[in-house]
Amino acid sequence: MKKILLVDGNGLLYRAFHSSSYSQMKTSQGIPTNAVFTFINMLMNFINKGEYHNTVVLLDKGKQTFRHDKLESYKAGRKETPDDLKPQFAIVREFLKSSNIDHFEMSNYEADDLIGSLATKYCKDFKIEIFSNDKDMYQLVNENTCVIKQKNKETIIVDEKYLMEEMKLTPSQIIHYKGLCGDGSDNIKGVEGVGDKKATELLNEYGTIENIYANIENIKGKLNEKLIAGKESAFLSKDVATIKCDIEIPEYKNNEFNLDQDGLKSFLEKFEMKTLLKKYSFNEYTKLVIEPVTKIELNHQEIESWTSKYAQDENYIYLETLNDNYHDSPMIGVGIVNNTGGYFLDLEKAKNKEINIFNWQEGSFTIDENFQGFLLNSKFKTYDIKKTIYVLNKLGYKTKNENFIYDAMIAGYVLDANIKPNIFALNEKFTTNEIKNTEDVFGKGVKRSTMIEQSVKAEYMIECANVIRESENEIISLLKDKDQLMLYENIDLPFCFVLLEMEQNGVKIDKKELLIQTKATEEKIKNIESQIFAITDKVIGEKFNPGSPKQVSELLFNKLGLPNTSKGSTGKEALDVLYNAHEIVPLILQHRKYSKLYSTYLVGFEKYIEDDNRVRSIFNQTLTNTGRLSSSYPNLQNISVRDADQRQFRKIFVTDDNKIFMSFDYSQIELRVLAEVANEETLLNIFAKDGDIHTEAAKMIFNTKEVSSDQRRIAKIFNFGILYGLSDFGLAKDLNISIPEAKQFIKNYYNTFSDIQSFKIGTLEEANAEGYVKMVSNRRRYIAELSSSNRMIKSFGERAAINAPIQGVAADILKVAMNEIFAKKLNIKFVGQIHDEVILELHENDFDEISKIVKLTMEEAFATLFAKLNINKKPKVKVEVKGSRGKTWFDLK
Template sequence: MHNVSLSPESVFYLIDASGFLFRSFFALPSLTTSQDRPIGALLGLCNMVLKLWEEQNFTHWALVLDSKEPTFRHDLMPSYKSHRKRPPEALLEQFSFLPELCESFSIPYIVQSGFEADDLMVSYGKWGANFAQKVCLVSCDKDLMQAVTSKIVMYDPVKNIWIHEEEVKKRWGVSPKQIPDIQALSGDSCDHIPGIPGIGLKTATLWVQEAHSLEAVLQGKIKTLSSHKRKLIQEFQDQARLCYRMACLRDDAPILHSDFSYFRRRIPNSDSLERFIDHMELRQLKRRLTGLGWLKIKDPITVFVKLWQPPDLCSQSLTYISWPKDNTGKILGALLATHSENLLTFVPFSDFKTKEWQTFWQSASNLKIFWDTLFILRKLNQEIPPLLEDLKILEYLIRGCHSSDTALKTIAQSGLEVFAIDIKWDTRILEEQQSMCEIQEAFFGIQAYKMFKERIKNLEIHTLYTTLDLPLIQCLRKMELHGISINISVLSELSQKLFNKMDELEKKIYKIFNKPVNLASPKKLAEVLFQDLGWPVSKKGKSGQYSTDSSVLEEYALQGYSVAQDILDWRHCAKLKQSYTDTLPNQLNPDTGKIHSSFSMSTTSTGRLASFHPNLQHIPVSSEFPIRSAFLSSPGYVFLSLDYSQIELRLLAHMGNIPSLIEAFQKEQDIHRATAQTLFDTHEVTSEHRKYAKTVNFGILYGMSAFGLARQLNISSQEAQNYIQRYFDLYPGVKDYMKQIEEQVKKEGSVYTLWGRKCTVLDIHNASSIARQGAIRQAINAPLQGTCADFMKKAMLACENLLGNKGHLLLQLHDELLLEVKEEYAESISQQIKSLMEKIEQLKVPLKVHSSCGKTWK
């Protein structure tokens, strides 16, 4: 060992890099490079390390890494950590970059074969205490508390908590050195250390407090001990001693870097750091690193913004257009970027009606690139240009049905290097028309577009983009402009009917409550239910208040609390009234007298379309309150509705290659009836049987648990589990398909539709088991729902070509198309569209489409 004297100013930080990388992976959203390399956990670790550099006063430091090889604990106990699943590939790949990250940041790192990071932190911490005034173990791992001494402390940066000896005693009830004694008795489920069966943490703590050590406990030094526990100690004493060795962190690992100056805090070499940042596309860190002085400050690029001159625009083959706005969101003009890297062109809003602008806009020789074309067309009330590309849709496809809020955010995350811009404005451009954000978007937009086009060039999503999503912009814009008529009188009658129903329910509810209550207030409702009426508490919300959400009230209704169903019915009526009958009349366009919904292709996680302002996709089919009947076809036209029959079940049969399902659909069997025959072991299937079977068919498709199915069918969990088991016995391939999808999404983080659309499942590695289970259910359904969405988009484009001036597309509702067609063509168009929808793709099972027409939408 080198003779390095103790420095009163030296502070040595040992950072649990493996632990923080693991934590970042499960806590933060997934992030990948332009080459689909995962980097989200590395970015999280970098941010944490930089935060330590900026906020903590230390002189020496090191990142400590786990070794890939088995450790001495695996030799002692082969079952050690055996219950843990192999980490996801995306996490393992990021672990492999830790040494390169440390070298690029000039941070010393410690990794030694046969030792875990915890052992190395304790060993190097004990050694470092000879040279440093203080040693700090930076970690969230409770096991490290046993290493805390007067000179060695712990720091949890996630909770921002310092842990000294007194804090350890407060938490554990014993000194740091006695923690392994407790763990040897109670075990540690996280690491699969068994301890003594039947001995919990509380009992173990009391014993160690009394006897002071494991060995004393095993030697019978506990005064009051039941014969049963005495027998357990006697029987499992050898196992307890082994668990003690497992729980003790080693402090004798070889010190491979014995020169303490090796760990001195240093500023990294800016060139090697920048190469690593660029290679890993961690460019979000650049501004922070430049601020620390770790990267060289580059000279800003000078960009000239000139006022437009019409002849210049039409001569360009490629133009990215951003739209400066004022504080209210009103568009002030257009900023145009072309191949001329350092030159942007500004067009004032007042010039949009000029002949020159319209000539440019309608030019088929100039490719125009937008971020969210439909949004821009709505704002400008312009016709769609003949040649365009949409950066938002490109990003949505590449990121697996997820999109950023803004173009600038997309560009920053795209892998492009975004650097400072020095802007030189044309003196004729008014100050209020100058917008920095849109300058950056326009300047980098063309580069991002080219990068995205290159990324999808050889992928299946290139075909989806060029043949489905991009052409659909024009189709959706026509739907938005055409709109749909409503009968205000019908809505007014329904609103009154809903009001009467709510009034009736209120009187019924108030009678049970013995007083009027604001039923729209969850807090007031909870006070009555759980305090006044004394209902047993089911669960609490995030704020700590008693929960009265739908799932809670449904559970109480099943238990016989009739007022719970009354409250649910009241809420349903209130939602219909507030969302539709009272709101839709106010959303009529005064110029057209119609409702004009807006549509989005980049909102859902499966490629489905979304409708908003107003949302017409979620209007329920109801016999009691038929809101759809208020929608009217235009004079001389009728509504034509075409919807796929059981399409997701048919897709399940095809994509899962499930022989029994394929055979049932090929024979055109009633699939719900066939399922009911097996579930109830009868050929005499009643309507109730079929209803149950339908719930099971679609419930399993959406990953419904036995508990969820039991609640929906009002049966016991055991009955529901029996139904699910019989279903899997009838269609064994379904379980295999679900298992296959689960394995795929855990490995890749994404699933795919039949035509190759990527659906990224964000929570598949979430730290919360509830979130992970939800992600698995989402993954199982996403390929089916997404494939249906792809089919519907292709059908919509085919309808556009077929209709001509005979009708219009109005809405797309998941597996249904709603059209308005001239009465004389209704029957022939219905047959043609039905045929093209059924032939949209050649599957192992036939696709079936139901059609209906009428003057109102029902």
Template sequence: MKEKLVIIDGNSLINRAFYALPQLANSEGLISNGVFGFATILVRIINEIKPKYICVALDYGKHTFRTDMFAEYKGTRKGTPEELKSQFPILRDMLSAMGIQHIEKEGIEADDIIGTLTRRFDTENIIVTGDKDSFQLINDHTWVMFTKRGVTETINYDEAQLFNDYGLKPYQIIELKSLMGDSSDNIPGVSGVGEKTALSLLYKYETLDGVYNHIDEITGKLKEKLIDNKEMALLSHTLATIKTDCEFDCQLKDCEYQFPFSHSVLAFFKKYQFNSLLKKDELFESANTQEFQYESSIEQYNVQDVEIINNIITDIKKEKKFYLNLNGGVSLFVGNKEYNLSEKVDLLNPSIEYEQFFVALKDVFEDENIKKCVFDYKSILHQLNKYNITLNGVVFDTYLARYLINNNNKSNITFEDMLIENNLNLNYYAYNLKKLEEIYLDNLKQLDLLFLFNEIELPLTKVLYNMEIVGFKIDREVINQLDKKYDSELQTVSQEIFDLAGCEFNLNSPKQLGEILFDKLNLYHGNNKKKSTSVEVLNGLKNDHPIIEKIIRYRQISKLYSTYIKAFEELINKDTGKIYTTFNQTLTSTGRLSSSDPNLQNIPVRSDEGKELRKMFVPSFKDGYIVSADYSQIELRLLAAFSGDEKLIEAFKRGDDIHALTASQVFGVDIKDVTSQMRRDAKAINFGIIYGISDYGLSQNIGCTKKVAKDYIDMYFAKYPLVKQYMDSNIEYCKANGYVKTHFGRIRFIPEIRNSNYNIRQLGERCAMNMPLQGTASDVIKLAMIRVYNRMKKENLKSKLILQIHDELIVDCEPTELDKVTNLLKEEMENCVELAVKLEVNVSYGKDWYEAK
């Protein structure tokens, strides 16, 4: 029995996979759906066919001997999408890791490599392809696994199956294309002869030569076509024939491969997050042998008595480092021992109570000199706080590390997700922290993220935890007054709406409101067939009926009332009179913090009613102050510093009004003649530039034509050419690398920048322009928070940092510490980073948050 050689048409298979599967991207933004599909069918081939040899044939380029013969060969094909083109290097990397031979040679196609291999070796050959051209290669020792649909449905073709489906012998595939041509390869054939006619000729005359040898038996227009196009038919015959005698280096032994796969394949699958393949343990048997042997040596204990706790403490003091996971129970790994304390009551295996366990380990938990690696540091701090314990000496948090490495992925990542992603044993919750630390630490080093992790994100966690437990005091009297005020106005506006409508209805029902507006009041709804009552629709109807203004007003007040007044009343802690928010450190791809439950970063500031809400936020100290410290135009200052544009840098150094200066330059007037409207428009231009705004976007913002907006943008860049150069350089860097970085190394992967869709690609370019600025601003305020917190702690201040809102910090200030706090905030925030443009901070304060702004 002959050994099996699988020959894969690499271009065909990756193309099929690319179009069959959604555009999967890993955390680095690298699209790899084609390679994933390729790997999936390759694994299936190995498992089902069990070949001794595998070789992958790839096209080298567009220029081949066929294009020399016929320049239009394959000339009608669309270009390969960038999202697919970028996957060929990834495919080569995977094949190299697998030890699978892959061949590409200048001047010939993958088909010719396949044809040559089928005739070079004395093997049973299996061609894997979605291209029917390869049917011509079928013989008694070569058959085709044809990918019929996507990468999962295949049909096997030998001579019998080919004749059954097409009524042709293998060599007649060439004859068929000679007559009917091939639109996909732009093989001309005989003009006017289609598949049906070509088949009828072959059934009768068998070959192209047979057709022309019996040309006199053929009559009418068909005969004319054949005679007129004989030269093209003969050319097509040559073009359609796969060469079987090409010269390239490949011995049969070169096509041997390693299976089960090595550790390098495992690492490759992890990098590209081929999770379904990672779950197939049988693929990586040899790669995991050493790890399995180590895991089998780990001693596991259930914490059942004080003696075991004493053993844990002894081990920790000896090792000076341990791994702690409080996800779904307590797991602690130290040395080569894993200790577990379940949160579930197990009568057969009684265990120590949580409180007894934590209190016993309080000293080692709080010892700065004993290193700890954890999952979700902030969550652990909150859990330990119940027992009046803190956790010091934390040197690694796998949750934070993964966020920095994979910030484009889902934010609600679980520990189990991490284990699955990294193909780790689900049975070892604490030991796997050690494995994850090794993996993520290596990733952080490779991506140059160690400074960001060690100096910003990890120390920030404790700052955020302390802000969360301090909370923000609410004045109950003020919130009660606001409740009565808004409730009264809602009643009044509701009645006014009912009077104008001539009936009462549910104002919170879009359906009922639509019926009132468009059926009862007969307001014009144009193409609005669904009778939408969205804010856009209502704004368009403002001049049509007085009821519209009332409805808009009702919605504004109703939202403030339900979202802030009523919701906050429920959230006020009865004992402390405070509201406690949660700061999300691992949510955004730019590094910005967010706030939830409730969101205190989203208190409205544009409307008078929104601003009034801030009156309920007050100091917790008697006669105290709320202090606000806000970076002034930080992203514009960063733009000046990073672009190196001297004109912009000097403007900031002089303390110029940057918006007035831009207005003067763009509108061509002296700076003293700049109107308030000009300054507002210039402000829109300045901040629009940061966000890569288009001429259309700017025209919408300032109410002008696209042409005028384009002229403004062009004038801005003409004045500050290095700004334009800097923005363009961000785009080019992102196109080349798939990501951009902040000043401190934070990475944001932007797969959109390589998308074939113009609008999506434009979005990617805007992200590439803005992220280094917005992300750096986020990093800066995080550094500032750490410095402010540490200094307040060092100086034993009673005042507390309680809130961060983008470029602003809020402090609950003890009255005698006001001068210290205002000076401290300005000093630490302005000096936390040294740039070509000095950062500027505005500090204000008041008896409540409203006054502080």
């Protein structure tokens, strides 16, 4: 029996928009096209199967339908259509018309009604598949009709069996179910107080709403009362939820589908969808052929040992561990794809059979010599080089950095830092392949396990390796188009090898010092708690938990009657306002501070100390959208140097014997980058003369030769606040002055540094027009918030747009500096990178010589960045680096 595909066009377009809004895709004329692009991609995946007699897209026409006549509040309260989505409805219609894809809409009806009518009319002679995530469609299911929905890239077939297993309902009961429990998305009320579970129980017993009310006397208690009170709403809700299935669509002839390839090609060219033009090749047949790269046969071979017959000069390799902390996680295995096929090597025992490529015996691995030779004599393209090499090395396999020539994770990140750092997101962005999310394969949280069907595991790992292969051409082409290939090849790719060494080195921990600080903090917490309990015993006379926001709120605002100016909030900002209102408030703040120090740092770090007394953090290169690093397992970036107690914690980080730490920190690097990118001559001159930027700024703002400490403090707030969206309201709050005074201060500042104001205006104009900010390093930050109709969200986007070209370039300077130091092969160890600071470990006798080399390299890094990217100029701003030395991180200034 032939098949017809009926598509919920509006539903698909909305899903396409929300899954791709971060991309800010627009034509050169500024027309948003992200939703249309994704819509086409998703629809063509079905069309290209060649399974359908015809494909029909059904659309809504206007907001008012016959349902509003029955229920005035129908769909009331829905969010306004996003501004960037509104023009894309017309573009989708143009796509459908250009491609000769049947599409219909009718006044007074929804797409659901048109789908229902076509499905009912043709289901006797055709298999009907309805592509929609709308549960309303479930009422249309029958032996020849099913609904196809997608969840996390997984395709789910909703048929009669599925409905009975998942919902315990038949298709005909769906409208009765809606009548009872309503539908919040459509503002259908149902019966108040009757939820999903109770509605299902009632229908399992009575079958229909009519039968429920015919037997109302048999239903007792509160449920009886609710049903009687909601009877009118129940029948109305059921009526409104019912899809009409008798609408005639005379224009639809049910002809066999015939794609207009010339029309589709012209449409893609008009709307500058180069990726789709490259992805689709057009021929004399009606079927669209997707050929991103030369196809190979993926045999999904599960092999027990490696032999030379599998090897090729160039290989795509994907390595996966069970948990995100790959420093301490079981390994799932390795997927390898090359011109001979696809292969899977497993670590785990499955079906009582040990797969011997990494044979685990009494806590150590037996090295497979053939695989070892393969690693040393072949080239590899992978996803996350750092992770891949780290895990292989930990298993005892030797690798060569130069053999790993491509990293899809880093390349994708350079293109768009908003792409989530996982293979699933990369696949969704750059290929038409369908792979499962890792959580769908191995489970989530505590249920995550490698003990699954071996064939499922093998297929997943090989398909992941193939994603690297099939996305490569597209990614490299886009890097070239956007002039970002050198950024990837010369900055970000080599940087992963620096981070690899830093992770492998780790940093030594003084366990005795850690124990001393842990016990001292425990005593502080106990002392604070005794003072808190002395107060609460008198006030409430019952057990009190100072770590519970709910109990703290109850105590402060209800029992003690303190001013509740923050709607019950007990966050730090709210409690700071109440600091002097009662003696218990400072105690609660101290308790939080020391509890966090204890749990996050002191006890929190213990589990990460390895047998050699070193902690090895993971440094995340592709997690932030600013270009900066973050770290995890444990987080070393979060240790404050301003807080005295957290600063004490730095004493636990120590060197090996006869060695010292050497730290170099960029001085005011973001202000220096601001001076450069804004071409602010006044700032450039201050830095050129090694002046105190805050003092000199204060002189100009206040028109004085002698600067007070308060004036310098205000200038400092300005200098750094300008990077983070300083407002007159925020300044007034920080300085405890009126808003008019704050406005005058800001005016004076911009009169003094007028090029900064021009830079901000120009940056925002470009960002709003393009949807992204482009930095001098050619890095881009896409900012979806700029298109938001919500003022607060848009303001956040504007602040991010101003900050991005400054913070991003500062991060690039540091990357270049570390790359250059690493390339010099000095007798040092990278052990940490915190914000603008690099921490190295070296022999004390080498300090004088090496410190000079490192300092000069870092000071030249801005100019080196320009040279690496073929930018034909030198930066004007002078870069300053400050260094220090010590036996612990605490000693570093």
